[in-house]
Amino acid sequence: MITKLHSSRPLSLRAFSTSPISLANRAIIFPKAGNPADVLQAQTYPSLPPPTPHSINVRYRFSPINPADINVIEGKYPAKPTQVNDLAGFKFDNGGVFVGGNEGLAVVTEVGESVEGLKKGDRVVMSKPQSGTWRSASALDVKDVMKVPDEASDGFAATMTVNLATAYNMLNDFVDLKEGDWVIQNGANSAVGQAVIQIAAHRGLKTLNFVRNRKNFDELKSQLTNLGATQVITYDELAPDSFKDLRSKVQQWTGGNPIRLFLNCVSGPTTTSLLRLLGKDAHLVSYGAMSKEPLSMPTSLFIFKNLTCHGFWQSRWYEDATEEEKRELVEKLVGLKLKEAEHEVLTIPAGDSDGVATEKVRDVVRKLAKGQYGKKVLLNIEQPVD
Amino acid sequence: MITKLHSSRPLSLRAFSTSPISLANRAIIFPKAGNPADVLQAQTYPSLPPPTPHSINVRYRFSPINPADINVIEGKYPAKPTQVNDLAGFKFDNGGVFVGGNEGLAVVTEVGESVEGLKKGDRVVMSKPQSGTWRSASALDVKDVMKVPDEASDGFAATMTVNLATAYNMLNDFVDLKEGDWVIQNGANSAVGQAVIQIAAHRGLKTLNFVRNRKNFDELKSQLTNLGATQVITYDELAPDSFKDLRSKVQQWTGGNPIRLFLNCVSGPTTTSLLRLLGKDAHLVSYGAMSKEPLSMPTSLFIFKNLTCHGFWQSRWYEDATEEEKRELVEKLVGLKLKEAEHEVLTIPAGDSDGVATEKVRDVVRKLAKGQYGKKVLLNIEQPVD
Known part of the structure; x- marks a missing residue:
């Protein structure tokens, strides 16, 4: 079963792009940063x-193409x-290549020595x-994977480790929120934003969700x-002429309870304005800057309101989590019993040449x-067929 | 000894400002916020x-006039x-008055029941x-005071609870600094800044101190x-044309070790630039905004450098500290054996009328x-003489 190219036969990228070689596996690679297309x-x-000891071989089932993957390829x-x-023994010259993809669901096909669990x-x-998930199969260190509980669907599991995990951890790691507490977020219709809404609702937290105005706002709402x-x-x-009204409404909704967590993926002036809705001892957690503008904050907020x-x-x-923390995260995410993210599958069929697949x-x-x-x-x- | 005005004889502020009444004590008060002068x-x-149970009577010895006291009076x-x-029984109408002063050294003159230590x-x-320290004497709850160890001079003790405590706690509460670690600060010649320099040196920490350029920079340096x-x-x-040089110098000084603490009392654009000198996982602690400008920060610093x-x-x-923590703070501050802050004493003599004292x-x-x-x-x- 093991087809290993002779190591004295390095192939340049130029070589394989003009004459595709059909082998047992396929990866989506890039030789250097640039426009993904x-x-x-x-x-x-x-x-x-x-697999070597402490390693497993896996067969990837679904590997999402996330926006950050595109940024990675662009450098x-x-x-x-x-x-x-x-x-797997197929050599690249010119310093090697990168395999695309950060997230993915895979099935264990072979287990090395000393692998437990x-x-x-x-x-x-x-x-x-x-780790380069855009490929059909890979050898992985067991400490670089998390086992998926049986009750999770493939589509859910494949898409839970980035956006859903981000939403879950941001609601968990900074403020000890109790049922009924309020959270503000901007960019609320982003993938993470939607996950925040669902996880918050699941925990009995209230969310104040800000989005850009648009023609179909009512639909989005x-x-x-x-x-x-x-x-x-x-x-x-x-805006200045409506802020006072907004503040009164927020006051009414929250019953005057201070808002202690603000999740920000926008930055820029609207984020600065939103800070004024926060209570004492609040935490602002930023995970993006869709406005491409910096965060500007009055220093007094830090000193006197303890932001x-x-x-x-x-x-x-x-990178920082222990094995136990990672295992727990997966269990919690699956335990939320959320709907799968809407997705479609792009299959690269076995029979395609590398040129067609590219x-x-x-x-x-x-x-x-x-x-x-x-x-x-x-x-x-x-x-692909070998 | 106890001269108590009859409670049915309220005096308006107008009344006592034109006809001073000589009594056993004197306070510097203000009826409402405004220009201190x-x-x-x-x-x-x-x-x-x-004193009532759990209370003490004190005689103030030195009560600093700090810049923040002026801001308090200004509202x-x-x-x-x-x-x-x-x-002490002397009544004010029109809703009362405020006594100036936040910091001060006092001597216990009388101890109430159930007072320990x-x-x-x-x-x-x-x-x-x-608590209004600009007065000759006051009754205080024991939990609102901290005992001063004998080895502290009066001048040191009177000025240690604001600036020195701020410097000490900022170096202590946010990052676990080890001997040889570097700290950046701006406004380094402020009272707190000078305290930071001394406490850091005492702990074997290195400081990178930023100040405004000035004619006598060499002298200040x-x-x-x-x-x-x-x-x-x-x-x-x-500035853009010298920043690269600065960065190289900092790199050389620190031996490439990441700077993990930045103490800011300025804000505005220079503070944003200074952030670029920080390492991964750094903490920015703001305690002032002398530029009167906000803090503007690239969101990527938060996300990717974990600021x-x-x-x-x-x-x-x-307000947040336990009795034990407060006691410990005073002992630590006194234990630093720092020089007294340069000061001069403004005595309001016993024989002055309130008008002259005002x-x-x-x-x-x-x-x-x-x-x-x-x-x-x-x-x-x-x-004053009664």
Whole structure:
């Protein structure tokens, strides 16, 4: 079963892009940072050798294409995937390549020595950021995966380790929130924002959700309300002539209880205005800056209202967490019994040449860049015929 | 000894400002917020009655006039002193008055029932913010004072509970600093800044001290260096054309170790630039905003460099601290064996009329407002002859 290319036969990227080689596996790789529609390439590679001790071989089932994955490929993201010089013995020259993808659901196909708690057929998700999930199969260290409980659907499990985990941890790690407590968030219709709404509702927390005004605001409002949003408001109400009214409304909704957590993925002036709705001892947790503007804050908020500001990055969370904390996170996320994120699966069929597969992947990232996908795209890379 | 005015004889402020009444004590009061040179008044009042249980009577020895005291009188400070309707039985109408002063050293003159750990002659400082220290004598709850160890000089003890405590706690409460670690601060020549330099040096910490450029920069630099500053730098070096050089110098000084604590009392653009010198997982602690500008920060600093921002306010520290923590703070501060802050004493003599005393106090706050005092001013209000 193990097809290993002779190590004295290195192939340059140029070589395989013009003459595709059909092998047991396929990965979506990029030789260097750039426009994903230009640099992404499908690349077949051999079957995996048996796993080394403490390792497992896995077969990827669904690997999401997340917006941050695109930023990684563009070289605009602080986290870089590890450069690989070979894939299961298939060598790359020119310093190696990167495999795309951060998140993914995989099935254990083979278990190495000294592996405990995982067996063939178990489903796992990644706890090591940027491990390169856009491939059909991979060898992984057991400490870089988390076992998925049986009750989780494939679609849910494949998409829970980034956005859902971010939402869950931000609601958990900074303020000890009790049932009935209020949380403010902006960018409330983002993937994380929607997860925040659902998890908060599940915990009995109230959410004050800010979004941009738009033609179909009422539609968006009822969509978010159906997910569990307590209030949905546009940034327009932060304008000087309506702020006082807004403050009264908030006062009424909260019964005057101080709002102690604000989740921010926007920054810029609207975020500064929103700070005025916070109570004493509040925490601002930033996980994005969609406005591409900085956060500007009056110093008095820190000194006299005891505001604390943090950032949140799920990748760092995984780096810092213990095995036990990671296991617990997965169990909690699955235990929430949320609906799967809306998604569609992009299958790269076994029979496609690397050239055809390359075009399919480039086409989808081109569409994603133009915002032509409403749904999350999950890659399903079939194993090409060897 | 106890001279108590008959309670049916309320005196309006108007009344006593034109006909001073000589009594056993004197306070510097203000009937409402306003320009200190207009609203501050000296007011005599009777001897104190014996203390109630859990209380002590004290005689103030030195009560600093701090910049924040001026802001309190102006009504520009979030902490308000408690309004008092009478001073030892001397009644005020029109809703009462405020006694100035937040910090002060006093001597216990009488001890109430159930008071433990304090006896006549002990020296105490205030742990209750805005208790009105600009007076000759007061009755205080024992939980609102901290006993001063014998080895502390009067001048040191009188000025340690605000600036020195702020510096000490900021270096202590946010980052677990080890000998050799680096701290950045701006406004390094402020009273707190100088305390930070000395305490840091005492702990073996290195300080990167930023100040405004000025004609006598070399003089200031050697003054701060003598206090223990490791490096003294002007904000000019943050300019785009010199920032790279600065960064290299900092890199060399720190041996590449990440700077994890930044104490800010300035805010505005120079503070934003300074953030670029911080390492991963750093904490920014703000305790002032001398630029009167907000803090503007790139969101990526929070997310990818894990910056955390806090405020620090010594008043809140005292409100939150346990008795044990307060006792420990005083012992630690005294144990530092720092030099007294440079100060001069403004004595209000026993023989002055309230009118003369009022003018003396108004005169000094006028000079303080113009920056005509290089030194800290300590009020010593003698007890007028009854």
